Amino acid sequence: MYDEPAPVGRSFASDNAAGVHPAVMQALERANHGHALAYGNDPWTKAITARLREEFGGAAEALLVFGGTGANLVGLRPFVDSYQAVICAASAHIWLDECGAPERFLGAKLIPVPTKDGKLTPQAVQPYLRGFGVVHHVQPRVISVAQPTEWGTVYTPEELTELAELAHNHGMVLHVDGARLANAAAALDLPLEALGAATGIDVLTFGGTKNGLLAGEAVLLFDSERTAAAAFFRKQAAQLASKMRFLAAQFDALLTDRLWFGLASHANAMAKMLAAGLASLPDVSLAQPVETNVVFAQMPAGRMTALQARHPFHCWDEQRSIGRIMTAWDTQEADVEAFLLAAREVLNGR
């Protein structure tokens, strides 16, 4: 026997805490009949990768993988040699939250750049573009941004183009970590096409796991010379699924009737509702304007712990007492209201 944990309300810890969308489950069920060739040689994978290439405005290759860290490795590796470097925001997932996997897999250096809101700008990157051709210096090769950023902020297509041009002018490439790309596209009210080839980016990941899939991300390469290498690196990164049809079937569900857009828009709307409610409470302030599905709220430290016990969420910055509160595709208005009620009770109890 064990003690039952005290009941807690809906979690706001991560969009990864949400389950699988029913349409995705149905797509898995539909694909679960008979045998199919392995490693992507099945009709589901061929069809969906063609569709993904098209959706992003003409990508040279679309590779399906299991997870977001793996997607970043597969996307970055074809561009980077051991003497080169990836410039990223100091808040980037590849810098902070991938257990050094990029450094290990690329065998190369990451250079973190401080930002105020998670976004890199040409001005912020410029001072790091140095040492080209000097054998004593690591060679900048990639500018990597997250769309949206880990702070939930979004790059406009124009901002991506500016960074891509900066990269290309220095013989570099622009990588986009799109683990939540759907939330960015929904926030901008743009089709995927507008955030793909049209911006001049070189490689992009398109996350599904945080937006209703069981597991699945896609790596879109816009440089036809790197596609063969990427396929080999996918295998080396242990991201080549033998039963690939089940990754493909999930993406088919996500793209059908733009399910991805509806789910991401909903998650974003729930975050806006949550932010408005929190901002109206005394002792709470928003650390960052809300653009996608995450709210950063500053509140008194002791109270934050009490609120976390009612509805789990992460403390993002202990020193400044900022919590990261995330909504997901399945967050309901009632969940937000319950969170706000708990917040009012906890803060009133000061």
Ligand SMILES: Cc1ncc(COP(=O)(O)O)c(C=O)c1O
């Ligand atoms: C911006 C970003 N990139 C990549 C990932 C990595 O995803 P995974 O945990 O599936 O490896 C995450 C996960 O939280 C993320 O937030």
